Amino acid sequence: MGRRLWIDASAGVAGDMLLGALLDAGARLGAVQEAVATVAPGAVDLVPDRVTRAGLAATQLHVRPRARAEEHRAWPELRRLLEGAALPGPVHDLALATFARLAVAESRAHGVPEEQVHFHEVGAWDSVADVVGVAAALHDLAVDHVSCTRVGLGSGTVRTAHGTMPVPVPAVVELLGASSVEAAADADLVGECATPTGVALLAEVTQGHGPVNAPPGRVTGSGVGAGSRDTAGRANVVRVVLHEQTDEAEDTDTGEEALVELAATVDDLDPRAWPPVLETLLAAGALDAWLVPVHMKKGRPGVVVHALARPADRAAVAEVMMRHTSTLGVRWHEVGRFVLDRVWREVRLGDDGTTVRVKLGLRDGVVQTVTPEFEDVRAVAEATGRPVRHLLRDVEVAAQLAGWEPGAEI
Ligand SMILES: O=C([S-])c1cc(C(=O)S)c[n+]([C@@H]2O[C@H](COP(=O)(O)O)[C@@H](O)[C@H]2O)c1
Numbered sequence: 001m002g003r004r005l006w007i008d009a010s011a012g013v014a015g016d017m018l019l020g021a022l023l024d025a026g027a028r029l030g031a032v033q034e035a036v037a038t039v040a041p042g043a044v045d046l047v048p049d050r051v052t053r054a055g056l057a058a059t060q061l062h063v064r065p066r067a068r069a070e071e072h073r074a075w076p077e078l079r080r081l082l083e084g085a086a087l088p089g090p091v092h093d094l095a096l097a098t099f100a101r102l103a104v105a106e107s108r109a110h111g112v113p114e115e116q117v118h119f120h121e122v123g124a125w126d127s128v129a130d131v132v133g134v135a136a137a138l139h140d141l142a143v144d145h146v147s148c149t150r151v152g153l154g155s156g157t158v159r160t161a162h163g164t165m166p167v168p169v170p171a172v173v174e175l176l177g178a179s180s181v182e183a184a185a186d187a188d189l190v191g192e193c194a195t196p197t198g199v200a201l202l203a204e205v206t207q208g209h210g211p212v213n214a215p216p217g218r219v220t221g222s223g224v225g226a227g228s229r230d231t232a233g234r235a236n237v238v239r240v241v242l243h244e245q246t247d248e249a250e251d252t253d254t255g256e257e258a259l260v261e262l263a264a265t266v267d268d269l270d271p272r273a274w275p276p277v278l279e280t281l282l283a284a285g286a287l288d289a290w291l292v293p294v295h296m297k298k299g300r301p302g303v304v305v306h307a308l309a310r311p312a313d314r315a316a317v318a319e320v321m322m323r324h325t326s327t328l329g330v331r332w333h334e335v336g337r338f339v340l341d342r343v344w345r346e347v348r349l350g351d352d353g354t355t356v357r358v359k360l361g362l363r364d365g366v367v368q369t370v371t372p373e374f375e376d377v378r379a380v381a382e383a384t385g386r387p388v389r390h391l392l393r394d395v396e397v398a399a400q401l402a403g404w405e406p407g408a409e410i
């Protein structure tokens with residue numbers, strides 16, 4: 001079994017800060033440089049520097065482009081570059097998955113199809129170096145489980161290639177909406193503290209069950225990565241802690257979440273309204289939503305609509321039940337659930353660049369379930385006319401060939 005890493009992103013996170021922290025924790029600069037040079041030969045120099053931030057010693061990583069940096073890079077071009085790079089499997093997969101996540105966020109933020117996404121700063125060599133560098137550093141440190149705190153986002157505005165943007169910038173909002181990474185409520189943080197690349201990396205590497213506020217078990221190493229600004233009173237850093245599970249910590253790592261379940265019983269809603277009700281519940285933050293047919297008083301057929309949600313989303317989910325159905329009230333109670341760690345991977349179907357995401361359910365780094373993302377499969381079925389059941393089989397075979405099958409360690 002490899003090592004566990006806890007990331008303190010409570011003051012924010014950027015790709016270079018995370019990489020600085022991992023180098024400070026012992027990842028070898030040579031191994032990181034080699035991986036970055038595999039993707040971008042001769043493009044950048046990685047130069048770590050010892051600095052202080054609000055009096056705290058930290059490593060600031062400078063990614064220095066050797067030539068004038070590319071300002072725009074299309075996602076399909078970057079994807080081809082990463083796919084063709086001869087990197088160790090886990091480094092390759094993590095770098096590709098992180099940029100795929102950024103492409104989805106950019107596509108949503110700008111309302112363009114993923115294939116037409118043009119990265120600006122995010123596609124420049126320094127971001128490529130941050131992403132590949134973090135993947136290589138985690139591999140070098142043999143990290144196989146990552147948890148993190150809530151993330152400090154910052155406040156105000158930031159100047160970007162898109163113009164001046166409010167913080168959190170749209171790409172960060174999209175990334176948070178599509179992952180289990182949670183934002184901290186922190187009024188002290190000024191400016192852009194969490195960047196798209198930093199949040200995409202956290203979303204991709206953290207497994208498990210929401211924010212963890214302290215590294216459980218025995219500490220075996222640590223590192224501090226500096227951001228470029230030095231603000232008095234609050235260190236602009238990412239901290240990482242390597243830790244081992246003791247028996248006591250292991251007992252608490254059951255993958256258990258505290259959630260709420262909401263329900264309402266309805267017998268007078270037009271049945272055609274139910275599918276949009278379920279969609280609206282999910283859009284409001286429900287983790288799951290479902291209907292159960294019931295026989296009510298006076299023998300009337302009815303429906304109980306249920307939703308599972310995080311406690312923070314309870315009010316929004318109840319509001320949807322009350323606005324979108326004819327119920328006069330909503331019941332709720334606290335529930336616990338056990339969950340597997342979940343990570344996303346992408347498989348390629350055929351030679352035309354078609355990809356489908358698969359969700360892997362993990363327990364202690366061992367694959368338990370492999371689930372093709374149905375909406376991706378449906379989109380391919382619509383685009384190609386191939387039956388969904390054939391595509392589902394092909395995705396499972398492709399996942400198996402990539403080594404993602406029940407019982408495999410990743
Ligand atoms: O590069 C792109 S496409 C980009 C999109 C957005 C959106 O929110 S949309 C924001 N930014 C800004 O670029 C810099 C650098 O980001 P890194 O993740 O590469 O560190 C940052 O200020 C982002 O907010 C870029």
Ligand code: NI
Pocket residue numbers: 106109110162171
């Ligand atoms: Ni953008």
